[in-house]
Amino acid sequence: MAAHTYSLVLLALQGLGAGSVAALIVALLALLLGGTALYRRWRRRAPQGTTAAAAPLPSVPRPPLPESPEQQRRRAEAEEARERAAALAKERGVRAAEAQRAPDGAEKLRLEAEARSLKASEEEAKRTAYRAEKAAEQEARTRRAAEEVQARAARTEETERAQAEAEALARSAAEARRERVQAEGGRTLAAGLQRTRAEGFVARLNAILGTGRTVDASVLAELEEALFSADIGVQTAAKLVEAAREQAQRGELADASRIKALIQAEVARLLDLPSPPSLSGGGPPHVVMVVGVNGAGKTTTIGKLAARLTRAGKRVTLAAGDTFRAAATEQLDIWAERSGATLVKGAEDSDPAAVVYEAVKQALASGADVVLADTAGRLHTKAPLMEELVKIRRVLGKALPGAPHEVLLVLDATVGQNAIAQAKRFQEAVGVTSIVLTKLDGTAKGGVIIGIADELHLPVSWVGVGEQVEDLRPFSPQEFVKALFDD
Numbered sequence: 001m002a003a004h005t006y007s008l009v010l011l012a013l014q015g016l017g018a019g020s021v022a023a024l025i026v027a028l029l030a031l032l033l034g035g036t037a038l039y040r041r042w043r044r045r046a047p048q049g050t051t052a053a054a055a056p057l058p059s060v061p062r063p064p065l066p067e068s069p070e071q072q073r074r075r076a077e078a079e080e081a082r083e084r085a086a087a088l089a090k091e092r093g094v095r096a097a098e099a100q101r102a103p104d105g106a107e108k109l110r111l112e113a114e115a116r117s118l119k120a121s122e123e124e125a126k127r128t129a130y131r132a133e134k135a136a137e138q139e140a141r142t143r144r145a146a147e148e149v150q151a152r153a154a155r156t157e158e159t160e161r162a163q164a165e166a167e168a169l170a171r172s173a174a175e176a177r178r179e180r181v182q183a184e185g186g187r188t189l190a191a192g193l194q195r196t197r198a199e200g201f202v203a204r205l206n207a208i209l210g211t212g213r214t215v216d217a218s219v220l221a222e223l224e225e226a227l228f229s230a231d232i233g234v235q236t237a238a239k240l241v242e243a244a245r246e247q248a249q250r251g252e253l254a255d256a257s258r259i260k261a262l263i264q265a266e267v268a269r270l271l272d273l274p275s276p277p278s279l280s281g282g283g284p285p286h287v288v289m290v291v292g293v294n295g296a297g298k299t300t301t302i303g304k305l306a307a308r309l310t311r312a313g314k315r316v317t318l319a320a321g322d323t324f325r326a327a328a329t330e331q332l333d334i335w336a337e338r339s340g341a342t343l344v345k346g347a348e349d350s351d352p353a354a355v356v357y358e359a360v361k362q363a364l365a366s367g368a369d370v371v372l373a374d375t376a377g378r379l380h381t382k383a384p385l386m387e388e389l390v391k392i393r394r395v396l397g398k399a400l401p402g403a404p405h406e407v408l409l410v411l412d413a414t415v416g417q418n419a420i421a422q423a424k425r426f427q428e429a430v431g432v433t434s435i436v437l438t439k440l441d442g443t444a445k446g447g448v449i450i451g452i453a454d455e456l457h458l459p460v461s462w463v464g465v466g467e468q469v470e471d472l473r474p475f476s477p478q479e480f481v482k483a484l485f486d487d
Helices: 002-017 021-045 069-101 105-185 194-199 201-209 217-228 234-249 257-271 298-311 326-339 352-366 383-399 418-430 448-456 477-485
Strands: 286-291 316-319 342-344 370-373 406-412 434-438 460-464 472-474
Touching (some): 201 217, 234 257, 234 448, 257 448, 257 477, 286 383, 286 418, 298 316, 298 406, 298 434, 298 472, 326 342, 342 352, 352 370, 352 383, 406 418, 418 448, 434 448, 448 460
Parallel strands (some): 286 370, 286 406, 316 370, 406 434, 434 460
8 A cells, every 4th residue: 555655646747747737636645645544554453542640659668677686696696606607618619729739539539528617607607697687577567566566556545545635625615615605694683682682671571570570560661770771772661661561551461471462562663664676766876875973883883794796706896995995995895895896085185075976987887776875974963074975975966866866874882862863863964764783683672763763764775793704694674583582
């Protein structure tokens, strides 16, 4: 086929010399046919279905073990035997050469006998070297096997140790979660009212009314004295005594134990005030102005409220309006970092109204849900200081019409009846919408809630019964009455 193709090419070229265009075409066709034929012949000869074998991955030799003393001894013994075999071979060669040159038969026989003896010693030395070398290799294999067993044991021990550590960490994390859940669950209101129940006016009531005495003038006199000396306020105490006296006159109180049930029912009625939801309903953002005297716990209350709100998925902006106390801004900064809230603050001694105004504007721009505005602690007896709060309230209304949507007054339960006077003054100045009563767990004066509700008709929205975030609890009148009076 190839020879025929070449002939066609030669003919085509001769025709091309004559100026024939057809010859050129024939030549090109011939070259094409020839190339195709050669390719097909190569394909038939080439092995089908074979691919280049992948180069084997180089094996990674295990690092040699350092020789043990026994292995070193065996190696030295083998080396000594090889050297002895080499010396015997050399000496045997000398004897063989001398035997060939020996002039008489007897000498020749002696030398040949010595050569044979040296040969036997040489072979024995070689065997000794071989045995020593094999013993050294066996020692190495034994050590390698022992070390592999130890390595497997170490790996197993490490795995078990890691597993034990992981299980211990898991248990520790579970315990931490359990403790956190318990801590976040907060103290119960009953636990917070323990001192009020054990040392406050409820304890005095129990002492008077728990004896099964007949209700007469002396019992009512003791009741009046106990209530008027309590921290529920004079006005409230007078109402409770009058209610007991009226029922006694109608003969509805057969014995002293009935008076406690009467007072419990009256307290429940006084606390049953309409209370709009706290921290929601205005805006957005819902703006909360937080006021109170120094040391009542405003900043901590704001931090705990912010933590509760952010846990519920709300976006919170904190306004550091207490610009007169650097520690207040630092506290809010810590609470903002813990809770994930945004803090807006100004320079020390800057205008607090300007700070809260900027906070509301930033909250509007960022789409925040709630603004909690801190304010400086004000003495309710200082008129100029209270006027500053009036200004802040007015500026909040300019920043967002309708703001503040809520004014929380933070009161320290440990101050007793003085809290009622504070609440009256703040109510007159800024229009308090509800009360936050803090430190309820540290006092026997928890009954002040009753006086505030009765005299000011202000609902209590939150009570603080401990240090944890969840210890700031929404106030429930029914839960409060039950915790206060139940034994």
